[in-house]
Amino acid sequence: MSSGEKDRKDMIQRRAYAKINLGLDVIRRREDGYHEVRMIMQTVDLYDILFFTRREEAGIFVTTDRTELPGDESNLVYRAARLIADTYGIGQGLRIDLQKNIPMAAGMAGGSSDAAAVFHGMNEIFALNMSEEEMCRLGVRIGADVPYCILGGTALAEGIGERLTRLRDAPQCFLLIAKPDIDVSTKSVYDSLQTDRLEHHPDIDGMRAAIESGSLRGMTERMENVLETVTEKRYPIIAQLKKFMKDRGALNALMSGSGPTVFGVFETESAAGEAYEELKSRNVVRQVFLSALI
Numbered sequence: 001m002s003s004g005e006k007d008r009k010d011m012i013q014r015r016a017y018a019k020i021n022l023g024l025d026v027i028r029r030r031e032d033g034y035h036e037v038r039m040i041m042q043t044v045d046l047y048d049i050l051f052f053t054r055r056e057e058a059g060i061f062v063t064t065d066r067t068e069l070p071g072d073e074s075n076l077v078y079r080a081a082r083l084i085a086d087t088y089g090i091g092q093g094l095r096i097d098l099q100k101n102i103p104m105a106a107g108m109a110g111g112s113s114d115a116a117a118v119f120h121g122m123n124e125i126f127a128l129n130m131s132e133e134e135m136c137r138l139g140v141r142i143g144a145d146v147p148y149c150i151l152g153g154t155a156l157a158e159g160i161g162e163r164l165t166r167l168r169d170a171p172q173c174f175l176l177i178a179k180p181d182i183d184v185s186t187k188s189v190y191d192s193l194q195t196d197r198l199e200h201h202p203d204i205d206g207m208r209a210a211i212e213s214g215s216l217r218g219m220t221e222r223m224e225n226v227l228e229t230v231t232e233k234r235y236p237i238i239a240q241l242k243k244f245m246k247d248r249g250a251l252n253a254l255m256s257g258s259g260p261t262v263f264g265v266f267e268t269e270s271a272a273g274e275a276y277e278e279l280k281s282r283n284v285v286r287q288v289f290l291s292a293l294i
């Protein structure tokens with residue numbers, strides 16, 4: 001085997017895609033503190049890259065390209081790799097280099113998606129033959145969104161987010177994504193949510209039916225996220241960004257997850273592109289992306 005072939009075999013890379021919530025409802029707070037949710041999840045074309053390399057020395061070694069995100073036990077990449085190595089008795093060493101592009105603490109499940117990519121990556125590099133179900137069963141121990149990230153695509157997530165029903169791909173559209181320069185803690189948003197005081201619940205079943213019938217407008221008309229009742233109140237920039245996107249032709253705009261990221265859904269790439277250029281030039285938020293569903 002040439003050294004080139006050996007390198008290829010010992011090093012693989014995986015993309016970890018961000019998600020948005022097209023709809024997010026919270027049903028109730030359970031006794032154990034978790035929230036029961038109903039969400040329409042969607043993978044978007046914005047991703048981190050993970051490089052997996054076998055090492056001579058035993059152990060798991062994680063690096064990242066962000067000083068604020070260490071590669072230690074606090075990193076979901078490390079935690080997923082440790083869990084898999086312990087579960088499958090993997091003694092061989094592994095190095096994972098994480099290149100971060102997904103905004104952090106943003107409501108886009110960047111950490112969960114990185115963990116999901118570790119499942120796929122280690123499954124391949126160590127030929128573990130884990131089924132998707134096995135990966136999801138282990139993955140939920142890292143985080144409630146990890147099973148969805150393992151699956152990807154368009155899905156209904158229920159329970160604490162781990163009960164998944166795959167849906168037909170959502171209708172094609174274009175996205176403008178903006179992450180305000182504030183960090184939002186998912187826990188603090190859920191802690192502040194008063195589920196018994198919610199006056200309105202998103203029409204998740206209607207959105208599911210609209211997606212299944214391929215109706216983009218039916219889908220966008222039903223975009224709603226109950227967590228906006230907490231985060232949007234705290235940070236006016238969220239409502240401002242939604243208005244900006246709708247004024248520029250977005251069929252609808254919504255906060256993703258616990259926020260603060262806002263996304264606008266456009267019918268045409270040119271309309272999304274123009275809004276993107278204008279938002280960039282205004283310098284109100286640093287992290288702005290033009291994206292699409294995948």
Ligand code: ATP
Nearest residue numbers: 075076104105106107108109110111112114186257
């Ligand atoms: P969610 O949509 O699931 O609530 P999020 O987008 O709000 O996720 P993440 O960026 O996934 O939030 O992570 C939140 C926190 O988790 C970060 O602030 C960071 O401290 C920690 N974390 C651990 N590992 C990672 C990782 N690989 N990528 C990003 N954050 C990570």
